Amino acid sequence: MAVSQVVRSEWTKIRSVASTVWTLSLAVVVTLALGALISALSKNEFDNMSARDQLSFDPTFVSFAGMTLGQLAMIVFGVLVVSNEYSTGMIRTSLAAVPRRGTFLFSKIAVAALLALVVGLATSFATFFLGQALLGSHRASIGDPGVLRAVFGGGLYMTLIAVFSMGVATMLRSPMLSLGILMPFFFLISNILGNVSATKRIGQFLPDQAGSRIMQVVTPLDDDTPYGPWGGLGIMVLWVAAAVLGGYLLLRKRDA
Secondary structure (H helix, E strand, O other), X not given: OOHHHHHHHHHHHHHHOHHHHHHHHHHHHHHHHHHHXXXXXXXXXXXXXXXXXHHOXXXXXXXXXXXXXXXXXXXXXXXXXXXXXXXXXXXXXXXXXXXXXXXXXXXXXHHHHHHXXXXXXXXXXXXXXXXXXXXXXXXXXXXXXXXXXXXXXXXXXXXXXXXXXXXXXXXXXXXXHHHHHHHHHHHHHHHHHHHOOOOXXXXXXXXXXXXXXXXXXXXXXXOXXXXXXXXXXXXXXXXXXXXXXXXXXXXXXXXX
């Protein structure tokens, strides 16, 4: 089967499964809603902040507060794209139709990543403009230094979260096992390691903490992170590449 046919097949699979469509829709809604809420609250609380906090106030990053829950939906999307075929047994049919497993996997990832990128960028720009409108006089402009990079970075971050999840799901094959590992990793383990002084330097190199730097415009006064926005995104890309490579190697070696 030609690569173009495999790509079309994967596109048909993704758009025909209601759960993946609803998951992407949820990513948009929760990111916008929570970002708007935090932006409105930040505007009201700005005058009560300490002088130090006001100097570190990052209106762009505040509008992306909803990414915390938005990435949850992207994780679910990435897992479902891969593991739905394993849970239904369709993986045997897919691999029989596309014996070249590398072509099968990378076509699936390419289609899903492109869809995640479109949704991620649209969500990032929408949540930025909505958040800045609610911040009033404390808002940032898209033309301010570093802001456009941060907004594009928000879309890239959501895409990379989805692709990382696809790589992990390919290795584990089970949707429940994949979500059972990814959810605690991003929402519990990463936060603990990043906020405890003894493990903070380890936490800085986890994919979500490193990748989220791309969305920051104002550097906190006490920040000692050893890399910048693009360096952080680069670290996240390495995590994603490792997950996808691991999924590919295991897919090649084992039966469906």
